[in-house]
Amino acid sequence: AVAANAPTIGILASGIGNITPRSHYALAQKILGCGGSIISEYPVTFPILKYQFLERNRLISALSDTVIIVEAAQRSGALITARCALEQGKNVLAFPGEAGRVQSKGCNNLIKNGEAHLVDCIADVQMHLKLESSFQKARHSQMGIMEQKIIEFMRDGAGTVEELLTKMDEGIADILSTISILEVDGIISKEADGKLVLRG
Numbered sequence: 001a002v003a004a005n006a007p008t009i010g011i012l013a014s015g016i017g018n019i020t021p022r023s024h025y026a027l028a029q030k031i032l033g034c035g036g037s038i039i040s041e042y043p044v045t046f047p048i049l050k051y052q053f054l055e056r057n058r059l060i061s062a063l064s065d066t067v068i069i070v071e072a073a074q075r076s077g078a079l080i081t082a083r084c085a086l087e088q089g090k091n092v093l094a095f096p097g098e099a100g101r102v103q104s105k106g107c108n109n110l111i112k113n114g115e116a117h118l119v120d121c122i123a124d125v126q127m128h129l130k131l132e133s134s135f136q137k138a139r140h141s142q143m144g145i146m147e148q149k150i151i152e153f154m155r156d157g158a159g160t161v162e163e164l165l166t167k168m169d170e171g172i173a174d175i176l177s178t179i180s181i182l183e184v185d186g187i188i189s190k191e192a193d194g195k196l197v198l199r200g
Contacts (some may be wrong), residue, residue, distance in 0.1 A: 002027065007035040009063060013056040015046035053077055061085035066129055069094040069116065072106030079106040082116065092116040093128055123186045123199075146170065146178045147187075151198065154188070159195045 001008035010031050012019065016038055019025050028038050041059065042052070057080050061067050067085040069092065072078035085092050094116035097104020110116035119125050153167050161179065168175055179196070182188045188196050 001036070002030045002034055005034050007037075009036055010038045011056055011059050011063070012038065012040040012042075013052040014040065014048035015042045015044045016040045017044040018047060020048045054080055057081040058084040058088075061088055061090055064090060066091040066093060068092075068119070068125065069107050069110065071095075071097065071103045072110075073102050074105045074109070076106055079110075082106075082110055086115055091128065093119045093125060095119060121186070122184055126186065144178070146174060147182060150175070150178055150182065151187070154196060154198055159197075161194070161196065164196075 008031055010028060014020055019028055019038075031038060039059075040046075041055075054077070057077055061081050061084040064085070067082055067090055069078050069082050072082070072094075082092050082094070092110065092115060094107040094110045096111055096118055097107055099108070107116070111118045117124075117128055119128065149168060149170070150164060153164055157163075161176070164175060164179070165172060179188070183190060186199060189199055190196055
């Protein structure tokens, strides 16, 4: 969220005057600089105690419209947050993981038990958040020049990364990073043969 200059909320398991570890202090400043908030239910100088992380998790889910679990062991804070979300009537999404992998077991069980919707790409998340059309409109209206160029070249017939690199008079690193952004945003996708396809 900070990298995208988007407002977010940091919920502490200690007082706001006792950010732990201290290396997170700079991140807290960036969150505030993006218009976000740092909040806590504890007194300002209250120390951090193990059980407070579990108490904090219920606030994370309570302040969220949807909780998305990316990784979770069978016993983990992320899974406790998912349980809190379910108790609060929130929508829970989970990314599936490799069978037998410890950090995937919690997610896989949430999906298997029907407690979470399976998602495996940004388009799935957008669909569940009902943001797909509004997101795409906002994304296109704010789209950078490089992104617009890539889309135009693709409409003119450029179908692979190599073709884009050949046709565009831009730095290779800039082109590749912009392609990655467009893929994450769901605007383009890469086929098994390496061909790029416009999705919108």
